[in-house]
Amino acid sequence: MNLLLLEDGDFVAADRVLLRGRRLKHLHEVHRAETGDSLRVGRLGGLMGRGQLLHLDGDTAELQVELDQSPPAKLPLTLLLALPRPKMLRRVLQTVSAMGVPRLVLLNSYRVEKSFWQTPFLEPLAIREQLILGLEQARDTMLPEVTIEKRFKPFVEDRLPALAAGSLGLVGHPGTYPPCPRAVEGPVTLAIGPEGGWIAYEVEKLQEAGLQPVQLGERILRVETAVSALLARLF
Amino acid sequence: MNLLLLEDGDFVAADRVLLRGRRLKHLHEVHRAETGDSLRVGRLGGLMGRGQLLHLDGDTAELQVELDQSPPAKLPLTLLLALPRPKMLRRVLQTVSAMGVPRLVLLNSYRVEKSFWQTPFLEPLAIREQLILGLEQARDTMLPEVTIEKRFKPFVEDRLPALAAGSLGLVGHPGTYPPCPRAVEGPVTLAIGPEGGWIAYEVEKLQEAGLQPVQLGERILRVETAVSALLARLF
Structure with missing residues (x-):
């Protein structure tokens, strides 16, 4: 600490x-x-x-x-993350908090195993504990806001367009997409998929909501590594 | 995998x-x-x-x-890392291997606890096991070369200048230094300190060997997060 x-x-x-x-x-x-x-x-x-x-x-x-x-500035970012497996979830919450993400949405996806939603690490106090470890690590005092969206389609169709309005919307996804931009100005909405990636239907729905697919190269990174790599490149 | x-x-x-x-x-x-x-x-x-x-x-x-x-290209990088605590070491080895670092030097530093050098995770087979997990994660077949330098001064004085010659030499260090450059061309030698950072003497010695201090902002990141953030920003 x-x-x-x-x-x-x-x-x-x-x-x-x-x-x-x-x-x-x-x-x-x-x-x-x-x-x-x-x-x-x-x-x-x-x-x-x-x-x-x-x-x-x-x-x-x-x-x-x-x-x-004053505590350090937060990133101008809303991060959507397909719910990682429980052990990874704890570390990702620390990373997100330490790197200065102000808003995190934990989202369902086809490749999120149903059992992941049962973990006690999703209890509000358990989430808070990991976020606090991240703040203590990075020297920050402002807890990120974490919301949980267990249904992909209603979230992405009904709420994401308003959430992403006025921001640069991006989906991290391996493939023949443009490389993730560097040193962007202004707010960003970034969606990072589960292990195994988003399915094509999900990428389409995220695109309809205003998010454009970008890639980070041929290498498949663990979720935690992808989060820190994408944020370091974007900001 | x-x-x-x-x-x-x-x-x-x-x-x-x-x-x-x-x-x-x-x-x-x-x-x-x-x-x-x-x-x-x-x-x-x-x-x-x-x-x-x-x-x-x-x-x-x-x-x-x-x-x-062919496997994916490696980064044009030699990474010097103050030996992390054993649990972190295993994850960092995976990250380094997954991100395509071809050469890793595990180095002593004043703030590396002596007990860290006793861990069985430093045995060649244990290192190899973690590197292979990183290759399987990222889809690569080429093992990074890992060397162990238990004495800071002789390594930095006698061997580092030749190792870093012809590359952009950088030391990740919090403080009033220039920000870490982005999207560099050509080879890089990057040194990342232990939890708590390099001591002033070590930064001086690394500077004498041709490495310039750069920072990643006010936030103090865990070693694993700092590694992926610095690499994503540099390349």
Whole structure:
């Protein structure tokens, strides 16, 4: 964790927090923190700054905090992602959060196995946990907004056209398509398929909603790698 | 696995292979393959093509193969990577192999924990296993060359200048450096630091060897994410 992320419930005064649990353990075991140490902190949904450890023992850590810096800018992006398998989902949520994606839509696709929708990692608290790990990694305080769309067709027909309006709409898809553009200006709506890719019908429907297929070369990348590679190329 | 990778020992005739073990299991459980199916295959270190399943049971699979396509081009890159923690190492090896890095140097750094050098995942066969998973993912047949440099200073002083000669030398490092260039032409030597980054002394030594610091923005990315993001931006 490169940023100690504070939640509203941690605050016992305007500039004072008490920590227990995971973050306390991390302070002890990873930071090997001691009283007097100064750490990078941020308030979830708010500013970032420094925190000074006033007291630290096995039960609690108390910090005095000064929050005066804005979190880093988000990417101008809405990312649609075919629901990855559960283990990959957790890592992708961290990556998406760390890279500064503000809006993520987890979407069904023909090649998403039905069992993936049963995973406990889709529970709101489980999603939030992974997003927070990403924020702590990247030093950000603003949680991405994640929505879940279990039905491809009504989402893509009825809601995607409005969601993508005014943005550059792209579908990552292997094939004889133009290469993914670089260093674009302005907002983007990007759809990334499941392992095995979108089926032709889905690419057609995404095109009808205003998204154009682009490719990243011959190599088939894992979803997590494709996400970071496409974002690094686009922005 | 998007490519069934064949090794010399699998061949029982010039166009015939017998498979057992992991790949046989994968054919059964993931591909749910049946006699007569045609699959993408490649020969490790050689060409790619199609294989037809002549016979498949619980013990072996027999395929007739036709190999007539070149594997995808590699990136013109030598990647120096501070040795990641063991769990990350395995994933990074897959990513490096999948993205087409031909030469990887795993390097010591001040912030590499000494215990990381003890991991069994650094054994040649363990490295090879992860590289092969990356080739199978991306559809490639050419193993990257991996070298291990447990001493930073002699490597960077004595061998790196010759290794980096004639290439664009870059060090990924957070700070007030120029942004990482995009879509470069020609060969690149890129050094990526450990969690927590290179120390100032190391950046200086890498600069003396001809590598210039560049940054990827304010966000601190995990090593695996930084690798795919930097490569996607550079090439």
